[in-house]
Amino acid sequence: MAKIASQASDFPQWYLDVVDVADLAKHSRVKGCMIIRPYGYAIWENIQRELDRRIKAAGVQNMYFPMFIPQSLLNKEKDHLEGFAPECAVVTHGGGQLLAEPLIVRPTSETIMYDAFSGWVQSHRDLPLLINQWANVVRWEMRTRPFLRTTEFLWQEGHTAHATKAEAEAEVARALKMYEDFDRDFLALPVLTGTKSPKETFAGADYTRTTEALAKDGKVIQAGTSHLLGQTFAKTFDIQFQDEKGEKQYVWQTSWGLSTRIIGTLIVCHGDEKGLVLPPNVAPHQVVMIPIYKTPDERASVLEALEKVKAELDVKNVRVHLDARDTVTPGFKFNEWEVKGVPVRLEVGPRDLAAETCVLARRDTSEKTPVALAEVAAQVPALLETIQSEMLARAQKHLAEHISEASDLDEMIKILDEKGGFVKAPWAGTELDEKKIQDKTKATIRVVSEIKLDKPGKCIFTGKETDTIVYFARAY
Amino acid sequence: MAKIASQASDFPQWYLDVVDVADLAKHSRVKGCMIIRPYGYAIWENIQRELDRRIKAAGVQNMYFPMFIPQSLLNKEKDHLEGFAPECAVVTHGGGQLLAEPLIVRPTSETIMYDAFSGWVQSHRDLPLLINQWANVVRWEMRTRPFLRTTEFLWQEGHTAHATKAEAEAEVARALKMYEDFDRDFLALPVLTGTKSPKETFAGADYTRTTEALAKDGKVIQAGTSHLLGQTFAKTFDIQFQDEKGEKQYVWQTSWGLSTRIIGTLIVCHGDEKGLVLPPNVAPHQVVMIPIYKTPDERASVLEALEKVKAELDVKNVRVHLDARDTVTPGFKFNEWEVKGVPVRLEVGPRDLAAETCVLARRDTSEKTPVALAEVAAQVPALLETIQSEMLARAQKHLAEHISEASDLDEMIKILDEKGGFVKAPWAGTELDEKKIQDKTKATIRVVSEIKLDKPGKCIFTGKETDTIVYFARAY
Numbered sequence: 001m002a003k004i005a006s007q008a009s010d011f012p013q014w015y016l017d018v019v020d021v022a023d024l025a026k027h028s029r030v031k032g033c034m035i036i037r038p039y040g041y042a043i044w045e046n047i048q049r050e051l052d053r054r055i056k057a058a059g060v061q062n063m064y065f066p067m068f069i070p071q072s073l074l075n076k077e078k079d080h081l082e083g084f085a086p087e088c089a090v091v092t093h094g095g096g097q098l099l100a101e102p103l104i105v106r107p108t109s110e111t112i113m114y115d116a117f118s119g120w121v122q123s124h125r126d127l128p129l130l131i132n133q134w135a136n137v138v139r140w141e142m143r144t145r146p147f148l149r150t151t152e153f154l155w156q157e158g159h160t161a162h163a164t165k166a167e168a169e170a171e172v173a174r175a176l177k178m179y180e181d182f183d184r185d186f187l188a189l190p191v192l193t194g195t196k197s198p199k200e201t202f203a204g205a206d207y208t209r210t211t212e213a214l215a216k217d218g219k220v221i222q223a224g225t226s227h228l229l230g231q232t233f234a235k236t237f238d239i240q241f242q243d244e245k246g247e248k249q250y251v252w253q254t255s256w257g258l259s260t261r262i263i264g265t266l267i268v269c270h271g272d273e274k275g276l277v278l279p280p281n282v283a284p285h286q287v288v289m290i291p292i293y294k295t296p297d298e299r300a301s302v303l304e305a306l307e308k309v310k311a312e313l314d315v316k317n318v319r320v321h322l323d324a325r326d327t328v329t330p331g332f333k334f335n336e337w338e339v340k341g342v343p344v345r346l347e348v349g350p351r352d353l354a355a356e357t358c359v360l361a362r363r364d365t366s367e368k369t370p371v372a373l374a375e376v377a378a379q380v381p382a383l384l385e386t387i388q389s390e391m392l393a394r395a396q397k398h399l400a401e402h403i404s405e406a407s408d409l410d411e412m413i414k415i416l417d418e419k420g421g422f423v424k425a426p427w428a429g430t431e432l433d434e435k436k437i438q439d440k441t442k443a444t445i446r447v448v449s450e451i452k453l454d455k456p457g458k459c460i461f462t463g464k465e466t467d468t469i470v471y472f473a474r475a476y
Numbered sequence: 477m478a479k480i481a482s483q484a485s486d487f488p489q490w491y492l493d494v495v496d497v498a499d500l501a502k503h504s505r506v507k508g509c510m511i512i513r514p515y516g517y518a519i520w521e522n523i524q525r526e527l528d529r530r531i532k533a534a535g536v537q538n539m540y541f542p543m544f545i546p547q548s549l550l551n552k553e554k555d556h557l558e559g560f561a562p563e564c565a566v567v568t569h570g571g572g573q574l575l576a577e578p579l580i581v582r583p584t585s586e587t588i589m590y591d592a593f594s595g596w597v598q599s600h601r602d603l604p605l606l607i608n609q610w611a612n613v614v615r616w617e618m619r620t621r622p623f624l625r626t627t628e629f630l631w632q633e634g635h636t637a638h639a640t641k642a643e644a645e646a647e648v649a650r651a652l653k654m655y656e657d658f659d660r661d662f663l664a665l666p667v668l669t670g671t672k673s674p675k676e677t678f679a680g681a682d683y684t685r686t687t688e689a690l691a692k693d694g695k696v697i698q699a700g701t702s703h704l705l706g707q708t709f710a711k712t713f714d715i716q717f718q719d720e721k722g723e724k725q726y727v728w729q730t731s732w733g734l735s736t737r738i739i740g741t742l743i744v745c746h747g748d749e750k751g752l753v754l755p756p757n758v759a760p761h762q763v764v765m766i767p768i769y770k771t772p773d774e775r776a777s778v779l780e781a782l783e784k785v786k787a788e789l790d791v792k793n794v795r796v797h798l799d800a801r802d803t804v805t806p807g808f809k810f811n812e813w814e815v816k817g818v819p820v821r822l823e824v825g826p827r828d829l830a831a832e833t834c835v836l837a838r839r840d841t842s843e844k845t846p847v848a849l850a851e852v853a854a855q856v857p858a859l860l861e862t863i864q865s866e867m868l869a870r871a872q873k874h875l876a877e878h879i880s881e882a883s884d885l886d887e888m889i890k891i892l893d894e895k896g897g898f899v900k901a902p903w904a905g906t907e908l909d910e911k912k913i914q915d916k917t918k919a920t921i922r923v924v925s926e927i928k929l930d931k932p933g934k935c936i937f938t939g940k941e942t943d944t945i946v947y948f949a950r951a952y
Contacts, residue, residue, distance in 0.1 A: 088569075091568075136611075
C-alpha cells in the first residue's frame with residue numbers, strides 16, 4: 001500500500017496522495033482532464049441521486065442540450081463572453097471539413113439554452129420555466145488538480161425563468177438553501193453563505209450567492225453557487241412573455257450549479273492523516289466487513305457468519321461490502337479501507353465467532369466497540385447516524401473556531417498565517433481595493449454577508465463608515 | 477394541439493411529428509444536435525436506471541474518462557481510425573491558443589480507455605477488468621433525425637478485458653443477452669440477434685453481435701451491440717498481464733453499447749396513428765388522471781377523490797400524474813396524453829363520483845373499463861402488467877409474421893416492397909456481393925444467424941451451397 005504525505009506538513013501533497021491511493025481518480029493523457037475511477041464515481045453517483053431528488057422535489061425538470069455552442073451565440077452577451085472566452089475549447093473541424101462557424105464546447109449552457117427559451121416562452125402561463133441539466137463542461141485551465149480544478153468536469157446546472165424579479169430572487173434563495181441543506185445533511189459540511197463581491201460574480205449575472213466551506217488547512221473552498229441573472233440574458237436572447245394584461249415583458253432568470261469539485265471539497269474538509277473520511281450518507285460502502293482467519297475451516301465459518309450479518313444489514317438498506325479477498329492480509333485491508341474513508345469497519349475472527357461477537361471500528365474517531373453478532377443489524381443504522389451527526393458537529397465547531405475579526409490588514413495577515421479560516425470585517429471598498437488586498441494578503445472576499453451591522457463600523461481598508469460585513473479568506 | 481401525419485401514408489413525417497408533438501425533443505441551433513425535452517429525458521432516465529442496475533448486477537463498475545482524445549491516440553489503431561476519422565469533431569484551440577496536438581471529441585472511447593488500461597493491468601489478478609461509462613459522444617452525421625441519428629448522442633459503453641478468448645466471448649454473449657432481456661422485459665421489444673456481416677462490423681472488432689428490432693413500417697433498426705475486440709487493441713496499446721505461470725500475455729477485450737437511439741426504436745416499434753405508445757415499465761407516467769367537471773364545487777370534489785386514489789397508487793409505486801390544469805379542456809388533455817403514449821388514462825366526472833366509480837382507458841387497445849374507485853389501487857398494477865405483456869406479445873407476433881424466405885433477389889425485393897421485415901436466406905457471398913445486393917434492393921444483411929442449416933441450401937446471390945443463414949432487411 002502506497003504511503004500518503006502528512007496532512008500537517010504538506011497539505012497539497014497529502015491531497016494528491018489521497019486521491020491517488022484511495023483510487024478516486026487518475027491522471028489522463030489529456031492535459032488537465034482526470035479519469036474518475038469506480039470509487040470516486042460511486043461517490044458522484046450518490047451525490048447525483050440525492051441532489052437530483054431534491055431538484056425534482058422543487059418541480060425542476062431535467063433536460064439535455066447540445067454540448068456545442070455556435071460561436072455567434074456565445075458572442076451575444078458581452079460580459080458572459082468576456083468571462084468565458086479565455087477558457088474555451090473550440091471545435092473548428094467536423095466530418096473532415098473546416099466548419100463555417102466554430103463550435104464552442106460548453107463552459108456553461110446559458111447561451112445555448114436561452115436561445116431555445118426564447119421560442120418556448122410566450123405567455124405568463126409558460127412561467128416559471130424550471131430546467132436542470134446533468135452534463136460535462138469544459139473550461140481551459142492552466143493549473144489543475146483532480147476534482148478541485150479540471151479542464152473537463154461534471155456538474156448540474158439549473159436554469160429558470162420567471163415573470164417577476166421577486167420570483168427569480170426567491171428561486172436564487174431556494175437553490176442556495178437547497179445546496180446549504182444538502183451540504184449539511186448529506187455531506188456533513190457546514191457552509192458560510194452570502195453574496196459574492198463584484199469581482200467574483202458570475203459573468204453576466206446581477207449577483208451571485210455562494211456556499212463556502214472551510215478545509216482542514218484553513219483555506220476556503222467554494223461549493224454550489226446560485227446566480228440572479230436578472231433580465232440581461234432575456235434582453236440579449238429576446239425571451240419575452242405576454243403578462244396577464246396582455247403586455248410584453250422580459251423574463252427574470254436564474255442559474256445555479258454544483259460540480260464534481262464537491263468531491264474535492266469532501267476530501268479537504270473531512271480528510272485526516274490517514275486519508276479520506278466519508279460521511280455515511282455519501283459513502284459508497286457504509287460498512288466494510290473484514291474476515292480474520294488462518295485455516296480454510298476458519299475462513300468458511302467466519303465468512304458464513306459475515307454473510308448472515310450482511311443479509312440482515314442489506315434488509316435495513318445499509319451499504320455493506322464484504323471484503324472476502326484471500327490474496328491480501330487483513331492488515332492490508334484495514335489500511336486500504338481506512339484511506340478510502342469507509343465509516344465503519346466490522347472485524348470478525350475465530351475467537352470473536354466463538355464468543356458470537358465482532359468489533360465495530362469507527363473511521364472518524366478510531367473508536368472500537370465489541371458488539372454481539374446478533375445485535376449488529378440493530379445497532380449499525382444508529383451508529384451511522386451518530387457518525388454523520390458527530391462529523392457535522394465537529395466540522396461546525398471547526399468552522400466556528402475559524403471565524404475571526406480583524407481591524408486592519410496586518411492583523412488579517414497574522415490570523416490567516418497562523419490559523420487560516422475566515423476574517424470578518426466591515427467593508428466599504430471598491431473592486432480595485434479588493435484586488436489590492438489580494439495582492440498583499442492572498443485573501444479575497446468570499447462572501448458579503450446578508451446581515452448588516454447594527455452600528456456602522458470602519459472599513460478594514462478605506463476606514464470609511466459602513467454597515468456592510470464581509471468575510472475574507474485564502475481560497476482554493 | 478398540433479396534428480400528426482398519418483403513419484400509414486407518411487411514416488417518416490409521422491415520426492418527426494410524434495417527436496415534436498409528444499414533446500420528446502426539439503431541434504437546436506447546432507446542426508444535427510437535438511434538445512432532449514423533459515418528457516424524452518424522463519424516458520432516458522428510466523432506461524438508464526434499469527440498464528445501469530443490470531450492468532452493475534453483472535459486476536461491472538462505472539467510471540468516467542475524458543471526452544477529449546489526443547489525435548495520436550486515435551491514430552494508433554488503423555481499422556478503428558479508418559472507421560471513425562470521417563465522423564470526428566476536432567478541437568484545435570483551447571484557452572485562446574492553437575493546441576500543439578488536436579483533440580478529438582470522443583466518437584467512442586476505446587482508445588482513451590485502453591491507453592489507461594495498459595497501466596492498470598499487470599497481473600492475472602487484475603482481470604477481468606469490467607468497466608462501464610455513461611457519456612455523450614459525437615459522430616459527425618450528414619443526415620440526422622432526432623434520436624435515430626444525431627451528431628451528439630448519449631449512451632453507455634461497456635469495456636472489458638479478460639485473460640482468455642473464451643472469457644471474452646462469454647462476456648460478449650452476456651452483454652448481448654442483457655440487451656435482449658432488457659429490450660424484451662423492459663421495453664416490450666422482441667429482437668432478432670446474431671452476428672454482423674464483415675461490412676457492418678465495428679471498426680477494429682473481430683466480430684459484432686447485435687440486437688435488431690422491427691419497426692411498424694417494416695424497416696429494421698439496430699439496438700444494442702456487443703463486440704469481440706480480440707487482441708487487436710491489446711497489441712496496439714500494449715495491455716499485457718502476467719499469467720499464473722509468470723508469462724506475459726495480451727488481454728482479450730470486449731465493448732458493448734446502447735444509446736438514446738433506443739428511444740427512436742421505441743417510437744417506431746410501438747407507435748400508432750395516434751402517436752407514441754409506451755410500455756408501462758419505461759413510461760414516465762404510467763397512469764394519467766383527468767378530472768372532468770363544470771363547476772368549482774365539482775372540480776373540488778373530483779380532485780379530492782383523485783388525490784385519494786393517487787395516494788393509494790403512490791404506495792404501490794405506480795407512477796401517476798394528476799393533470800389538474802384548468803386552462804385546457806379534458807378533451808385537450810386526452811389528446812395530449814394519447815400522443816405522449818401514457819399507458820392508462822383514468823377519468824372521473826361528477827356522475828362517476830356519485831356512483832363511486834371511474835373509467836380506465838388503455839392507450840394500447842383503446843379499451844375502456846369502468847372500475848369502482850375503491851378498486852383502482854388493487855387493479856391498476858395488474859392492468860399495467862397485462863399491458864406490458866400484451867404489447868410484447870403483439871410485437872412478437874408482428875416480428876414472427878415479418879420473417880419471410882426468398883430464393884432469389886426478385887422475390888426478396890417483392891417481399892420487402894410489399895410487407896418489409898426480414899428476409900431469411902442461405903448466404904455464401906462476399907462483402908462485395910453484399911454491397912451489390914444493397915445497391916439493387918436497398919437491403920443489407922442485418923444478422924448472420926448463429927444457427928446453421930441442417931441441410932445446406934443455395935446462396936441467394938452466388939448459388940453456392942452453404943449452411944449459413946442470414947437475415948436481410950431495409951434498415952434505419
